[in-house]
Amino acid sequence: MMLNLQPGQKLARGVARHLRSHSFVSVEEFIPARGLRVDVMALGPKGELWVVECKSSRADFQSDSKWEGYLEWCDRYFWAVDTEFPTDLLPDGTGLIVADAYDAEILRMAPEHKVAAARRKVLIQKFATQAARRLQAYRDPGVAALLSDSPADEPS
Numbered sequence: 738m739m740l741n742l743q744p745g746q747k748l749a750r751g752v753a754r755h756l757r758s759h760s761f762v763s764v765e766e767f768i769p770a771r772g773l774r775v776d777v778m779a780l781g782p783k784g785e786l787w788v789v790e791c792k793s794s795r796a797d798f799q800s801d802s803k804w805e806g807y808l809e810w811c812d813r814y815f816w817a818v819d820t821e822f823p824t825d826l827l828p829d830g831t832g833l834i835v836a837d838a839y840d841a842e843i844l845r846m847a848p849e850h851k852v853a854a855a856r857r858k859v860l861i862q863k864f865a866t867q868a869a870r871r872l873q874a875y876r877d878p879g880v881a882a883l884l885s886d887s888p889a890d891e892p893s
Contacts (some may be wrong), residue, residue, distance in 0.1 A: 744819075745792035747838035748779050752789050752817045755834070755841035761787070764868050769810040773803065777817070778858055782863055786810070786852055791817045791836060810860065813847035870891060 767778035777789040788811035792798040815832035832847025
């Protein structure tokens with residue numbers, strides 16, 4: 738099956754592949770709370786939570802006004818961009834990943850700001866729930882409509 742991915746989706750795929758080499762698993766287009774959708778939420782082997790926002794162009798970055806709202810939902814926050822992206826636009830105090838559709842490299846580690854234990858527990862449960870629903874919908878497309886996220890699943 739050939740996928741027709743958008744530029745940001747290609748970056749997300751490369752990021753997910755790279756993070757897997759560091760023993761992280763990820764969910765793309767993860768919804769940590771109502772009104773928020775992160776491009777990649779990664780869960781590390783020690784329970785660490787990383788958010789990666791994929792920006793395919795200057796215009797894509799400049800139109801993103803929600804990114805600071807994602808900081809409270811992760812231990813580390815990263816931007817993923819391609820090699821042509823003007824990285825001087827990216828805010829200090831955030832991580833930097835350069836990616837393509839096939840792989841990525843962490844160029845600047847994001848500073849750590851630990852998520853509170855109660856929020857971490859809820860986020861990890863939501864991560865597992867979203868991943869399991871997607872797997873079930875993939876394996877059984879007829880049940881996909883029954884598996885949409887409900888407000889009861891959202892962390893507080």
